[in-house]
Amino acid sequence: MIKAVRKHFAFKILIAFFLVAILSGVIQATIMNISIESTYEKHIGKLLANEGLQSGQGGQSGNRGSLLFENFKAAVNKSLLFSSIAAFVIAGISSILISRQITKPLRSITGASQEIAKGNYNQRVQLNTDNEDELAHLGHSFNRMAE
Numbered sequence: 001m002i003k004a005v006r007k008h009f010a011f012k013i014l015i016a017f018f019l020v021a022i023l024s025g026v027i028q029a030t031i032m033n034i035s036i037e038s039t040y041e042k043h044i045g046k047l048l049a050n051e052g053l054q055s056g057q058g059g060q061s062g063n064r065g066s067l068l069f070e071n072f073k074a075a076v077n078k079s080l081l082f083s084s085i086a087a088f089v090i091a092g093i094s095s096i097l098i099s100r101q102i103t104k105p106l107r108s109i110t111g112a113s114q115e116i117a118k119g120n121y122n123q124r125v126q127l128n129t130d131n132e133d134e135l136a137h138l139g140h141s142f143n144r145m146a147e
Contacts, residue, residue, distance in 0.1 A: 008103075009102075009103050009106060010099045010100065010102070010103040011099075013095070013098070013099040013102055013103070014095050014096060014099045017091060017092075017094070017098070017099070018091070018092065018095060020091075021087065021088055021091035021092070021095075022088070025084045025087065025088065028080070028084070029080055029084070032076065032080060033077075036073055036076060037069075040072055040073070044068070044069075044072065102135075105125075105128075105135040105136070105138070105139060106135065108125050108126060108139070109125050109138060109139060109142055112124065112125045112142065112146070113142070116146055121146065123146065124146060125139040125142050125143055127139045127140065127143070
């Protein structure tokens with residue numbers, strides 16, 4: 001597997017996209033878990049305080065407020081998990097499509113260079129005329145070199 005990753009530029013791009021997606025999910029979950037208590041207190045805690053359910057009130061109502069917080073936290077974590085899985089799947093599909101688009105010109109140049117190495121000096125790289133990025137410049141340079 002590691003050899004395949006080292007040999008193929010598309011795999012490197014794909015892994016980079018996945019690592020970014022995973023890192024963003026970890027950061028999102030960490031920040032959410034750090035801020036959930038203060039957010040809960042700000043929005044729901046005020047409502048509970050008005051009804052005497054705050055955990056500082058003692059007795060049954062205190063336990064009820066604490067239980068409500070734990071259920072709220074579990075619901076938020078479950079929602080975060082499902083949204084992270086959906087984002088990861090969408091990022092994965094997007095990564096595959098983007099990495100294929102990026103590596104397509106490189107595969108074309110590689111194929112053309114192999115044909116020239118075999119003695120087929122009429123081989124040229126097919127270029128996308130709408131694109132003028134670095135890969136298009138490389139394709140133009142390759143075609144000029146092959147002349």
